Amino acid sequence: MFIFIIICICYSVLMLMLLYGWKKIPEFSSKNLPVEIRFSIIIPFRNEAENLPILLKSLTEINYPNSKFEIILVDDESEDNSVEIIKEFQQTHLDSNLKVLENQRTSSSPKKDAINTAIDSANFEYIITTDADCQVPENWLKIYNYFIVKTGNKLIAGPVALNSLPAANTNNRRKNILRNFEELDVLSLQASTAGAFGIERAFMCNGANLCYNRQAFLKVLGFTGNDNIASGDDVFLLQKFQQGNYKIGFLKSRESIVYTTAQQNLGDLVSQRIRWASKAPAYKSLFAKFTGISVLLMNLSLVIAAFLVFFQLLPYQPILIIFLVKFNLDFILIYSSAKFFQRETVLRSYFWSSIFYSFFSTYVAVKSLFSDFSWKGRQFKN
Incomplete structure (x- = not known):
């Protein structure tokens, strides 16, 4: 029981630190500042025919001078008609500064190769990346311009949220x-x-909404x-x-939220989370390691405790208290985020x-340590 209490204390300290950090970051809104920053928007894609029309439409609605940004889409060996969709778009939007490149593979990471391919061809000083299954906001570049001019940040992380649920799925x-x-996750x-x-x-x-200085990228290799x-x-x-x-900085602005598509089923969600978790062992930051270990041990301890209580090897009262501590701290943090993203209604599913x-979380963490994962129709070794 003593171990459970120590884990709970470490987790509680972590949650309070993150909540304090969230509250500490001020919200930004776009101002009528002169356009100074030029952006190269980079979007790798593979078999995204279903999602590209939504992405391309949102790109046409960006409120920023055409001469101040370019769009570089990198085809990563698509097997569907993704490239044809983009070419049709180009023919109907002749004023868009958009080009399509073939991915030049040089490593074990197709996406990193695609970004490198695009950066080699980029003309402007700031790179901003998103994914092909995303939808970017109208003032996306405008708010980044303001934030960069005001702060001088060389790398800026932006907020990402799930698209609103399509009406066709409301009964599913x-x-x-x-x-x-x-x-909620x-x-x-x-x-x-x-x-x-x-x-x-x-x-x-999150690479679905990430901006960084091109020269700084090259200097850090x-x-x-x-x-x-x-x-x-x-x-x-x-x-x-x-x-x-x-x-570096985080752009806390509703005007900069990039919306991404939800996973289609539980298998896809698990596979995505395993891919995300697979890079955790390579984190160098002590705080990152503390976070990863605290979250893993907190969730793992609750799973173990649930079985011990079920077989009457532990009293349920202290385990219930530990669960309620986690339950309430998590709720406060998620509520703060849900309020910012104006998605408070989803908290009905929190319990x-x-x-x-x-x-x-325990299953994903353990699975990520010992198994390979699939991504865009490819299998990757952990």
Whole structure:
């Protein structure tokens, strides 16, 4: 029981630190400042025919001078008609500064290769990345311009949220339950990401909404040193910018939220989370390791305790207290995030999600240590 209490204390300290960091970061809104920053928008894609129309439409609605940004899409050996969709788009939007490149493979990470391919061809001083299954906001570049001019940051992490549930799926109860669980997880990750930035212990960011200075990227040698890991085009680059003493920040602004597509089923969600978790052992930050170990041990201890209580090997009262401590601290953090993203309604699923999450998180963590994972129709070794 003593071990359970120590784990709970460490986890509680972590949650309070992240909550403090989240509250510490001020919210930004776009101002009528002169346009100074030029952006190269980079989007790798593979078999994204279903999602590209939504992405391309959002790109046409960006409120920023056309001469100040370019769009570079990198085809990573798509087997569907993704390239044809983009070419049709080009023909109907002749004024868009958009080009399509073929991915030049040089490493074990297709996505990092795709970003390198695009950066070699980029013309502007700031790189901003997103994913092909995303939708970018109208003032995306405008708010980044303001934030960069005001702060001088060389790397900026932006917020990411799930798209609103399509009307066609509102009666699909199973899909709604899964989506609500995923959204709560995303809200937790976003609050943790921003919270770590707020206490100057940043260790996470999301490549679906990430901006960085091109020259700084080249000076830290880009992805060199971690290109043997399939994922991590975002967090390992963040680590390199920190090691290079470049100024970094989190852009806490509703105008900068990039919306991404929810996973279609539980298998896809598990596979995605395993891919994300697979890079955790390569984290160099002590705070990142403390976070990973604390979260894993907290969830694992609750799973073990549940079985011990079931077989009457432990009294349920102290385990219930530990669960309630975690339940309430997690709720406060997720509520803060849900309020920012204006998604408070999803908190109706918080109770059952909090019970299931310990089992889900433990399974993903253990699985990521010992198994390979699939991504975009490819198999990758851990």
